[in-house]
Amino acid sequence: MSRTINKVMRVLDLFSLERPEWGVSEVARDLKLPKSTISELMSDLADQRLLSRTVKGRYRLGWKLFELSQTLLDTTGFRVEARRVMEELVRTWGETVHLAVLDGVQAVYLEKLQPIPAVKIRITRAGARLPAHSSGVGKVLLAHCEWEYVAERLEDQGIPELTENTITDLDVLAEELERVRERGYAYDNEETTIGLCCVAAPIYDSIRTVVAAVSLSIPAYRFCPRKEEYTAAILDAARRISEDAGVKLKEYPGYETEVQGT
Amino acid sequence: MSRTINKVMRVLDLFSLERPEWGVSEVARDLKLPKSTISELMSDLADQRLLSRTVKGRYRLGWKLFELSQTLLDTTGFRVEARRVMEELVRTWGETVHLAVLDGVQAVYLEKLQPIPAVKIRITRAGARLPAHSSGVGKVLLAHCEWEYVAERLEDQGIPELTENTITDLDVLAEELERVRERGYAYDNEETTIGLCCVAAPIYDSIRTVVAAVSLSIPAYRFCPRKEEYTAAILDAARRISEDAGVKLKEYPGYETEVQGT
DNA sequence: GTCGAGTGTTCGTTATATTCGAACATCTCC
DNA sequence: GGAGATGTTCGAATATAACGAACACTCGAC
Numbered sequence: 015m016s017r018t019i020n021k022v023m024r025v026l027d028l029f030s031l032e033r034p035e036w037g038v039s040e041v042a043r044d045l046k047l048p049k050s051t052i053s054e055l056m057s058d059l060a061d062q063r064l065l066s067r068t069v070k071g072r073y074r075l076g077w078k079l080f081e082l083s084q085t086l087l088d089t090t091g092f093r094v095e096a097r098r099v100m101e102e103l104v105r106t107w108g109e110t111v112h113l114a115v116l117d118g119v120q121a122v123y124l125e126k127l128q129p130i131p132a133v134k135i136r137i138t139r140a141g142a143r144l145p146a147h148s149s150g151v152g153k154v155l156l157a158h159c160e161w162e163y164v165a166e167r168l169e170d171q172g173i174p175e176l177t178e179n180t181i182t183d184l185d186v187l188a189e190e191l192e193r194v195r196e197r198g199y200a201y202d203n204e205e206t207t208i209g210l211c212c213v214a215a216p217i218y219d220s221i222r223t224v225v226a227a228v229s230l231s232i233p234a235y236r237f238c239p240r241k242e243e244y245t246a247a248i249l250d251a252a253r254r255i256s257e258d259a260g261v262k263l264k265e266y267p268g269y270e271t272e273v274q275g276t
Numbered sequence: 277m278s279r280t281i282n283k284v285m286r287v288l289d290l291f292s293l294e295r296p297e298w299g300v301s302e303v304a305r306d307l308k309l310p311k312s313t314i315s316e317l318m319s320d321l322a323d324q325r326l327l328s329r330t331v332k333g334r335y336r337l338g339w340k341l342f343e344l345s346q347t348l349l350d351t352t353g354f355r356v357e358a359r360r361v362m363e364e365l366v367r368t369w370g371e372t373v374h375l376a377v378l379d380g381v382q383a384v385y386l387e388k389l390q391p392i393p394a395v396k397i398r399i400t401r402a403g404a405r406l407p408a409h410s411s412g413v414g415k416v417l418l419a420h421c422e423w424e425y426v427a428e429r430l431e432d433q434g435i436p437e438l439t440e441n442t443i444t445d446l447d448v449l450a451e452e453l454e455r456v457r458e459r460g461y462a463y464d465n466e467e468t469t470i471g472l473c474c475v476a477a478p479i480y481d482s483i484r485t486v487v488a489a490v491s492l493s494i495p496a497y498r499f500c501p502r503k504e505e506y507t508a509a510i511l512d513a514a515r516r517i518s519e520d521a522g523v524k525l526k527e528y529p530g531y532e533t534e535v536q537g538t
Numbered sequence: 539g540t541c542g543a544g545t546g547t548t549c550g551t552t553a554t555a556t557t558c559g560a561a562c563a564t565c566t567c568c
Numbered sequence: 569g570g571a572g573a574t575g576t577t578c579g580a581a582t583a584t585a586a587c588g589a590a591c592a593c594t595c596g597a598c
Contacts, residue, residue: 016320017555018280018585023324026344034351038546048587053547055585058278062285063379069485070594071546075348077379080386082288083345084403086337089296115339117325122339141346223331279584280556300575310558315576317556332565333575545594556584565574 021047021055026064029075037072092217092226093124095258099251100127100228107247110135110231112214116155119167121146124226133233137207147173147187148180150202150214151227156187157194158216158224164191179205199249201241204234211237213245215252219259228252283309283317288326291337299334354479354488355386357520361513362389362490369509372397372493374476378417381429383408386488395495399469409435409449410442412464412476413489418449419456420478420486426453441467461511463503466496473499475507477514481521490514 024045028036042052056073059065063078087093100111104127113125123142126135137144146152147168156164165184173182181187194200202212214229230248237244286307290298304314318335321327325340349355362373366389375387385404388397399406408414409430418426427446435444443449456462464474476491492510499506 015323016280016317018278019284019317019320019324022281022284023326023340029344029347029351031347031350034347039544049546050548050588051586055278055281057547058281061277062281064285066379074351075344077348077377077384078285079341079348080345081384081403081405082291082337083342084401085291085293085296086339086341088293088401088403089336117328117339122343124342139346139350141343141350143343301573311575312559312577313557319576539598541596541598543595543597546592548591549589550587552586554585555582557582558580560578562577563575566572568569568571 018055021045021051022059022064025052025055025059026075035068035072035074087124090124091219091259092255096217096226096228096255097125099255100125103127103228103230103247103251104129107230107244109133109244112138112151112212112229112231113226114149114151114155114229115226116146116152116159117143119146119156119164119171120144121149121152121155121227123151135207135210135231138231144206145174145176148176148202148205150200150212150229150231153191153194153200153202154214154216154227154229155224157191157200161188161191176206177204177208179203179208181205199245202229202231209234213241213248215248216256217252217259218256228255283307284321284326287314287317287321288337297330297334297336349386352386353481353521354517358479358488358490358517359387361517362387365389365490365492365509365513366391369492369506371395371506374400374413374474374491374493375488376411376413376417376491377488378408378414378421379405381408381418381426381433382406383411383414383417383489385413397469397472397493400493406468407436407438410438410464410467412462412474412491412493415453415456415462415464416476416478416489416491417486419453419462423450423453438468439466439470441465441470443467461507464491464493471496475503475510477510478518479514479521480518490517 025041028041028044038053038056039049041056042049045052056065060067060073060076063076065073066076068074096113100113103111108129110129110133111127112123114121114123120143123138123140123144126138126140144152146156168184173184174180175182181190199213199215202214204210210231211234212229212231214227216224217226217228219225228248228251230244232244287303290303290306300315300318301311303318304311307314318327322329322335322338325338327335328338330336358375362375365373370391372391372395373389374385376383376385382405385400385402385406388400388402406414408418430446435446436442437444443452461475461477464476466473472493473496474491474493476489478486479488479490481487490510490513492506494506
């Protein structure tokens with residue numbers, strides 16, 4: 015593993031919402047590396063526009079990152095249609111809608127659409143990265159990976175327990191993912207946040223690979239009595255986004271109770 | 277300059293709208309470097325999530341880029357208010373609105389809002405990077421940099437002539453930027469694309485530094501007769517976005533001076 | 539105004555980590 | 569089945585990033 019690349023990422027990862035601006039000395043202190051090393055590194059990163067210099071010789075993230083991110087987004091097929099369908103979901107149900115992809119064994123949230131008087135959901139936002147095993151979208155995405163790979167990565171990285179409902183046992187998770195695969199959708203039963211439930215369904219691309227997941231996130235007391243309606247709604251949404259990608263999914267898994275073989 | 281970082285950027289820059297997926301051999305051939313070097317490099321980048329592996333061992337840009345880009349955007353103060361005001365501009369005038377920042381001597385477009393029956397503007401999109409000297413937003417942004425710096429960079433990188441109206445002479449550009457500074461806004465008189473005009477105004481942050489620019493882009497035949505109205509509109513928009521950033525700009529440059537023809 | 543502690547940057551040498559070609563394991567398509 | 573792709577692994581040679589010290593500079597306290 016390239017030491018330079020590793021260091022670059024450690025530097026970039028320091029920049030956060032709370033702390034969007036760093037000086038060379040601060041970074042060097044935080045990473046316990048010589049000032050000179052960091053100075054040269056950050057200077058190089060600024061030359062490449064991965065960082066940008068502020069007036070006072072300090073640094074912020076650079077616009078090159080936005081550029082690259084934008085070509086990534088613009089070449090992500092389902093995004094436009096997903097956005098359209100998600101807006102419709104918010105209008106119809108007045109609840110928060112999420113769109114996420116899988117990265118390793120973590121869910122990266124691409125979009126978060128909220129109704130106007132929104133229930134505050136703290137932990138998610140576009141660009142957030144959350145452990146996949148505890149959320150609706152995450153479980154949908156994990157369910158369509160090779161279990162071998164998932165199990166290995168989870169054991170390496172640990173299986174954080176976000177609430178008392180979070181599944182932290184590998185065997186239990188395996189069963190849960192099997193269930194998700196069979197029915198074609200996943201519930202989050204207050205596994206990420208107490209008081210918050212969620213239904214999620216997979217988005218397929220033209221070669222029938224699961225590429226993303228959408229979900230409705232709803233306070234538990236409102237969710238439980240109308241579970242079936244929400245489930246039907248998110249399945250329909252996911253199906254429409256998938257179909258827009260090119261292939262008719264006549265037997266969209268879960269929608270007509272057909273099970274997709276693996 | 278770190279050779280590794282340089283190589284990383286050359287690799288990342290290959291990924292484009294037209295070609296969002298690359299294999300190791302393709303990259304190696306394109307960059308004229310040994311396969312093994314590229315293989316290890318791209319493998320490292322994938323480990324860091326700057327790239328992601330597709331099913332067939334090829335690579336796409338990784339979601340880490342989106343993550344970083346998102347924290348950059350979320351820590352960019354003017355963006356939310358800018359978006360609001362821009363939407364209003366589109367509704368009111370039915371024309372395309374751009375928001376851009378300066379990166380070196382190039383303008384990076386953060387946002388492009390179009391009316392429903394849009395005049396097709398090919399070269400801009402969110403995430404696009406264009407030479408600053410030829411556009412309205414670009415000239416506004418350059419006008420508020422040190423001329424020394426701008427001149428040096430332009431001489432290094434060359435001053436591309438996008439249309440017959442593009443300013444390609446450094447002295448002429450210096451005068452133009454002086455004029456832009458004085459009046460507080462810039463015109464693009466078919467300097468980027470023939471047939472397309474533009475008015476742009478600067479966005480200030482709380483310490484009165486120019487951090488971005490907004491513009492109205494309008495077909496020449498529609499623009500010329502109503503130049504003054506458009507100018508007043510974009511100045512008002514820029515002022516409102518700036519004021520939202522914290523400081524009252526009682527004497528927002530150009531706002532209370534008379535609008536002059538070019 | 540002056541000092542001192544902070545900042546970011548530059549430099550030269552050393553050792554380390556990247557590089558590269560060849561060999562390897564797969565895969566795809568005639 | 570084989571020819572030509574692909575991506576990956578390996579070890580040795582070398583170029584490259586790391587480091588500490590010295591530098592120039594800014595800022596605030598006194």
